[in-house]
Amino acid sequence: MKKFGKTGALLALALLMLFAVACGSNNASNKDNAGNSAPANSKDSGQAAVDKKVVLGFSQVGAESGWRSANTDSIKESAADAGFDLKFSDAQQKQENQIKAIRSFIQQKVDVIAFSPVVESGWDTVLKEAKDANIPVILTDRAVDSKDTSLYKTFIGSDFVEEGRSAGKWLVEQFKDATGDINIVELQGTTGSAPAIDRKTGFEEMIKSNPHLKIIASQTGDFTRAKGKEVMQSFLQSNKNINVLYAHNDDMGLGAIQAIEAAGLVPGKDIIIITVDAVKDGMTAAAEGKINYIVECNPLLGPQLMQAVNDVLAGREIPQRIVTEEGTFTSAEAKTALPDRKY
Ligand code: GYE
Numbered sequence: 001m002k003k004f005g006k007t008g009a010l011l012a013l014a015l016l017m018l019f020a021v022a023c024g025s026n027n028a029s030n031k032d033n034a035g036n037s038a039p040a041n042s043k044d045s046g047q048a049a050v051d052k053k054v055v056l057g058f059s060q061v062g063a064e065s066g067w068r069s070a071n072t073d074s075i076k077e078s079a080a081d082a083g084f085d086l087k088f089s090d091a092q093q094k095q096e097n098q099i100k101a102i103r104s105f106i107q108q109k110v111d112v113i114a115f116s117p118v119v120e121s122g123w124d125t126v127l128k129e130a131k132d133a134n135i136p137v138i139l140t141d142r143a144v145d146s147k148d149t150s151l152y153k154t155f156i157g158s159d160f161v162e163e164g165r166s167a168g169k170w171l172v173e174q175f176k177d178a179t180g181d182i183n184i185v186e187l188q189g190t191t192g193s194a195p196a197i198d199r200k201t202g203f204e205e206m207i208k209s210n211p212h213l214k215i216i217a218s219q220t221g222d223f224t225r226a227k228g229k230e231v232m233q234s235f236l237q238s239n240k241n242i243n244v245l246y247a248h249n250d251d252m253g254l255g256a257i258q259a260i261e262a263a264g265l266v267p268g269k270d271i272i273i274i275t276v277d278a279v280k281d282g283m284t285a286a287a288e289g290k291i292n293y294i295v296e297c298n299p300l301l302g303p304q305l306m307q308a309v310n311d312v313l314a315g316r317e318i319p320q321r322i323v324t325e326e327g328t329f330t331s332a333e334a335k336t337a338l339p340d341r342k343y
Contacts, residue, residue, distance in 0.1 A: 053085040056309055057105030059115035061142070062093040064190075064223045065251040066279035070343035071116070071141065071299035078302030084309070093190065093222070095119055099126050106133045112309045116141035119192035127151035136312045140301050142194040149320060153312050156304050156322040158297050160195045164202020166295045166328050167246060167274045171207060174272065178212045182243045185235045186218035187228050187256060189248040195297075196220065199248045199276060216242075221252040228252030232259035244272045250282025250294070257290050268292055268331070278329055279343055286334035294334060296326040299343055 056079060060072055072088075079086035087110060091097035095118050105113045106129055113135055117123060123144045130137050131151055139155040146152075175182050184207075189196030200218075207213040217235050221228040228247060235242060236259060245260075247253035253275035257267045267273055267290040275282055278296040285291045304322060311318045329337060 053083060054112070054309065054313060055085045055087065055108075055110040057087045057089070057101070057108070057110040057113045059089045059091055059098045059101040059105075059113075061091055061098075061116050061118045063090060064093055065225075065249055065277070066281055066343075067249060067251075067277045067297065067299045068223075070279060071301060073343075074300045074302035075140075075305065076302075078306045082306040082310070084306065091118060093118055095122060102126050102130065106130055106135060109133075110135060111313060112136050112138060114138040114140055114305055114309070117144050117194070118142070118190065120145040120194050120197065121192065124148065124151065138305065138308050138312065140305050141299075154308055154318050154320055154322055156301055156308060156324070158195075158324045158326060160198030160297075161202040161205075163195075163276050163295045163297060163326075164199040164204075165206050166202075167199070167276065167293065168203040168206025170293045170328070171213065171244065171246075171272075171274060172210055175210065175213060178210070180212065182213050183216045183239065183241055184214060184244040184246055185232075185239065185242050186215055187221040187231055187245065187247040187252040188218060189220070189223045189252075191220045191222075193223075195276075196223075196248055203246060215246075221247070221255065223249050223251060225251045225255035228255030229259045230255070232256035233262075236260070236263045236265075242271055244274070247273070247275045249297075250275045250277040250279050250285075250291075253291055254281055254285060257285060278326075278334075278341075280338075280341060283329065283334045283338050283341055286329060286331050287338050289331050291334075292331060294329045296328060298324045298326050 058075055061068060063069060076086065087105065089101035091101060098115060098118060102113055102115065103126065113130055120143060124146050127137060127146060137152040139152050141157045143155055188200060216239060219231050221231045228251060245256055247256060253273055260267045260271055265271060273291045274293045275291055276295045276297055278294045282291060282294055286294050308318055
């Protein structure tokens with residue numbers, strides 16, 4: 001200390017004080033001393049430390065489908081519009097990657113963690129870690145099966161069971177006068193994912209009212225076009241008489257259409273096709289009559305997510321479940337709606 005003399009010591013003290021003030025303001029941005037969430041919005045709270053950008057860690061499932069790309073764009077655009085610092089991580093359809101990303105968000109002390117869980121189970125431990133670190137978690141798009149709902153603030157997304165019901169209901173109506181068996185093949189989404197489980201459940205629930213409607217084969221196509229094509233090829237090889245294809249998303253349906261055409265059959269006529277999502281490529285195929293019915297699943301969850309982040313940080317109560325509104329399209333309706341579609 002001697003070396004610096006009195007001036008040096010004073011300078012060091014001044015620097016120390018400056019540092020303390022800076023840290024203090026950083027802290028106050030969204031956590032109080034007890035670690036509880038406090039308002040992050042300057043306008044709401046009137047606190048001093050309000051200029052700090054909200055840091056949002058988001059773990060995305062992957063880039064497996066047109067729906068996912070539209071969802072990613074929506075998240076990125078809305079985060080930019082909200083002025084958030086978005087830390088975006090792509091899990092490439094692997095739960096272990098999502099768990100790693102969440103742990104790294106905890107380490108980085110982000111303000112909020114949001115993620116779209118690739119599968120439903122196996123989240124309790126890492127969600128508990130986030131809770132212990134006082135970092136609020138918001139689920140988007142897909143649900144988790146955790147019994148302890150205090151592990152997350154809300155779940156924003158579609159009602160997948162209802163989507164499955166819509167698909168089944170339309171099919172029941174189409175074949176209400178059938179006198180013989182109607183053979184259905186099903187392309188399921190990613191095994192263990194909420195949309196795969198729920199879209200199957202809702203569909204089965206509806207079609208059981210007509211014993212002629214029979215699912216003769218059901219397999220996962222992992223929500224991708226390539227897998228959808230591959231699995232449909234094998235369905236066509238082992239089943240002579242397929243009347244209906246129910247695909248849990250547009251991309252698998254589009255892959256299957258390639259396999260159907262390659263087998264010399266006409267999609268939409270020889271085989272009735274129902275898909276879920278209603279993204280651009282799916283809607284285009286529907287407008288062309290290759291897909292007969294599409295159940296919409298809205299990927300534009302970004303604005304709702306950013307709103308929820310602001311609400312949570314401001315300490316406002318938000319509902320445990322925020323359901324996305326959506327519709328359905330026949331071929332004719334798809335043709336009319338296509339020009340105005342945003343995704
Ligand atoms: O239907 C599918 C995507 O979780 C709702 O994931 C989403 C699903 C969507 O890969 O295309």
